Amino acid sequence: MTPADVIAMLSEPDRLMRKVNLVIAGGPPQTVMSTAQAQVARFRVEMKMVAGTETAMTISGFTGGIAGALGRMKQRPIVKIVFQSSPPPTSPRQPDEFDAFYVPMTSRDVFLTGASYCSLPTGMGPGVMITSQLSGCTFSVGTPAATGQVVSHLQPGSEGNREVRLANLRARAATSVPDAIGRIETGRSYDGYASVIGIRVGSRWRFYMQGYNHAAITHVKVI
Numbered sequence: 001m002t003p004a005d006v007i008a009m010l011s012e013p014d015r016l017m018r019k020v021n022l023v024i025a026g027g028p029p030q031t032v033m034s035t036a037q038a039q040v041a042r043f044r045v046e047m048k049m050v051a052g053t054e055t056a057m058t059i060s061g062f063t064g065g066i067a068g069a070l071g072r073m074k075q076r077p078i079v080k081i082v083f084q085s086s087p088p089p090t091s092p093r094q095p096d097e098f099d100a101f102y103v104p105m106t107s108r109d110v111f112l113t114g115a116s117y118c119s120l121p122t123g124m125g126p127g128v129m130i131t132s133q134l135s136g137c138t139f140s141v142g143t144p145a146a147t148g149q150v151v152s153h154l155q156p157g158s159e160g161n162r163e164v165r166l167a168n169l170r171a172r173a174a175t176s177v178p179d180a181i182g183r184i185e186t187g188r189s190y191d192g193y194a195s196v197i198g199i200r201v202g203s204r205w206r207f208y209m210q211g212y213n214h215a216a217i218t219h220v221k222v223i
Contacts, residue, residue, distance in 0.1 A: 003045035003096035013208035022195040026132020027083035038118040041086035041102035048078040061217030100128040119148035122203040129198030139184040140177040182223040
């Protein structure tokens with residue numbers, strides 16, 4: 001598996017997420033309330049290697065079929081997708097780089113005052129969406145519209161205990177994207193971390209999530 005192989009499989013996130021562990025290092029969080037179109041950014045793909053060697057780092061993960069029923073696990077390479085800049089530089093992309101719409105995490109201090117989300121165009125720009133790794137956050141997908149697909153990535157607050165924070169985050173997510181057809185939430189959709197990729201098929205966006213923790217890839221989900 002090479003960075004070029006990973007980029008070639010971005011159009012098939014379900015297949016990609018069953019072959020590798022995706023770790024997404026996003027850019028700066030959204031620090032002002034916004035309901036604008038998502039911006040295009042450039043990303044680089046890195047294969048995580050064992051220090052001082054040419055050996056790829058791997059993580060165990062679920063398997064399907066009879067092997068899965070028997071509880072067997074499979075080793076998969078760890079791939080890191082790293083935010084470079086937005087907007088993308090004018091220089092040509094390198095073989096390990098690609099451009100995609102970027103949905104930044106909205107800081108906990110922003111969405112306390114109202115809705116904050118991004119709109120993904122249905123007929124222009126890259127056909128891939130990337131958001132930064134989820135680790136307690138909520139990612140919401142709105143009802144598709146001819147003018148664009150609304151999504152949001154909200155950071156949990158710091159108030160109270162975990163149950164209070166999650167309840168408040170769900171309420172704020174419902175305010176930002178009230179007509180959501182799907183949400184990725186910690187404790188419900190994933191435990192630990194989640195990577196989310198969107199792809200545009202025709203004029204519709206589809207979203208895929210890979211859940212994982214420090215020990216293993218746990219599952220892949222289509223929204």
